[in-house]
Amino acid sequence: MIPVQGVQNQTIAVLGLGRSGRATAAALREGGARVIAWDDSAETRAQAEAEGLALADLTRDAGWRDPVDALITSPGIPHLYPQPHPAIAQALRRGVPVDNDIGLFFRSFGAADWAAFDTAPRVICVTGSNGKSTTTALIHHILRETGRPTQMGGNIGTGVLALEPPVDAEVLVLELSSYQTELARALTPDVAVFTNLSPDHLDRHAGMGGYFAAKRRLFAEGGPDRCIIGVDEDEGRYLANQMGQSPQDDRVIRISVEQKLDGFGWSVSSRKGFLAEWRKGRQIASVDLRGITGLPGAHNHQNACAAWAACRSVGLAPRDIEAAFHSFAGLPHRSQTVAEIGGVRWVNDSKATNLDSAQKALGAFENIRWIAGGMGKEGGIAALAPLFPRIRKAYLIGHSARDFALQLSDTPHEVVGTMEEAVARASAESEPGDTVLLAPASASFDQYPNFEKRGEHFTALVQALATGEDTPG
Structure with a gap:
């Protein structure tokens, strides 16, 4: 568990008591907060109460009788469109800050014992419409196969606050949905990955513009050291343009399965099943992806490009990444x-x-x-x-x-x-x-x-x- 920092003796309300909500409540209590909680399901509330959580009906005025310092909401609960959940509407009317577990994670990730580490832990975050689960799992697999300490969580696997405090040189790999990125008050990944964009969750985001804006926050708000961006759609090309100072700015790594990208400072592309990494006009690595059982098809080749770029960003060698590709079994139910x-x-x-x-x-x-x-x-x-x-x-x-x-x-x-x-x-x-x-x-x-x-x-x-x-x- 990663205890939440900066909440000592505060009263924090938690809305939604599923997997991430329960982990959030536990991490807040570990950080010294008094937690009150609510869930729309009577069965879930009963389970939470049996686990010792104090309940308050946050949808009604009576639930806010005592001062509340912040409301932490689960990602599936709408806070703006199509309309705010009644409990969030209460918080907005009262001026109570609304956040989620991702925001708490980023403000609590660093710790005093890092001063003794040779290499500070790092965070890779992956977002996009399609392929983000496979990309996240593939990055995590490569890191593990090459001997780097690593954990995986977020929208896949373990909730972010239920992860263990990182050790020296560890890399945490997080899948983040638009529901998670649009609300987090702190977003500071070391490496951020945008796979692609296609219409999804449009009612929640009031259209494609809102959906893209939620994804874009990971980059614009987060200020990552390295941005890995799929540029096969207009939105990706726009995002890469916004994050880079020039075509040669290698803080932005463009990825594609539709075009050759040899005119940029750093790029990774796949055409006809061959992955190629280019830096400053020179091809420095090439991999034949066609025979890799766990990565079939162009959509998985895009995932491979994104994972390759992320792993190169944290210092892994091409030959080690390629070897790990071959042992990747893929995620269940996805090719x-x-x-x-x-x-x-x-x-x-x-x-x-x-x-x-x-x-x-x-x-x-x-x-x-x-x-x-x-x-x-x-x-x-x-x-x-x-x-x-x-x-x-x-x-x-x-x-x-x-x-x-x-x-x-x-x-x-x-x-x-x-x-x-x-x-x-x-x-x-x-x-x-x-x-x-x-x-x-x-x-x-x-x-x-x-x-x-x-x-x-x-x-x-x-x-x-x-x-x-x-x-x-």
Whole structure:
């Protein structure tokens, strides 16, 4: 745990008592604060009270009877758009500062014992629309494989205040969502990464401008020593332009999978599966990414470029980063190779719940036997038609199976209904060189509680095939 600094004898209110909220309350109490808390769920409040937290209904005037020094809110709770949560509205009316655990983390990260360290700990923060979880996990994996002490947290894994105080030369790698970056009152990463931008959470941010502004705060407010910025969209090019003093300013590392970037002070790009690092007009490293099982497709090559640049920024050697790439297994449910059976590759991309992510998954492989379907989104899969030639056959499951079948038209397909039948049919019909790809292009809620459970079921079925065991239900 990282105790919160500067709260001794203060009364701090915590709104939202999920994973990050409970960790925040504990870190505040460790720092000497008196904590009062609230959650909209009666069940969650009861659990918190059983753990010794004092409750106060922060949505009502009575909850603010005693002076409150600050309100710390969980990231999923809206503070401005589409409208402030009633408890946050109370704080805004009263002039009580509103912050989140990320802000508390950055103001509490340094400690007196750092004076004895040979190398000060550093923080790498990753944000963006797509790929930030994989990029964060890949950076963490590379650091661990090369022997650097490291922890991972934020929007992935452990809440930031539940991390352990860092040791000498440690690198903390944090994934930060727009919900986290838009409110934090302190943002001081050593290295900040922006992967890309595509429409998401627009109601929360009142449009694309607000969404981009929330991401941009990590750079504009944070003042990182090194900015790693994907420049394949206008927003990324604009951000890189804002952060650099000239094209040769190597405090900004541009990354791309669409263009060669040899005219800048420092860049990392990937074209046709080859990663290249350029510095001051010279190519100083090159890596063939095509055979790296855990990083298939252009979208993962962008993640690799971002991770490469981040690890180079903290002093790792190219050969060590390349070696670590090969041992990266990928994140569960994100283009994850589950098994290779008889020359057939089985890939779990259950996280591909929308067209954008399904498009990236289909674009990463050839000779695809595609398992798709579930609670389809508006418009179905018609927009994926340019990728249909990659599909040898589609096996359609769930609520949208018949709608998808109509849109597939002449592309071979079969409505099979269930995951068990899809895996069985794909196994019977696949040939060496094929890839069986679960990329549903749909939400899971018709047959599974979430995409993780859907991916876990697929994985269990494939592993049963690999071992010859009875197929699990």
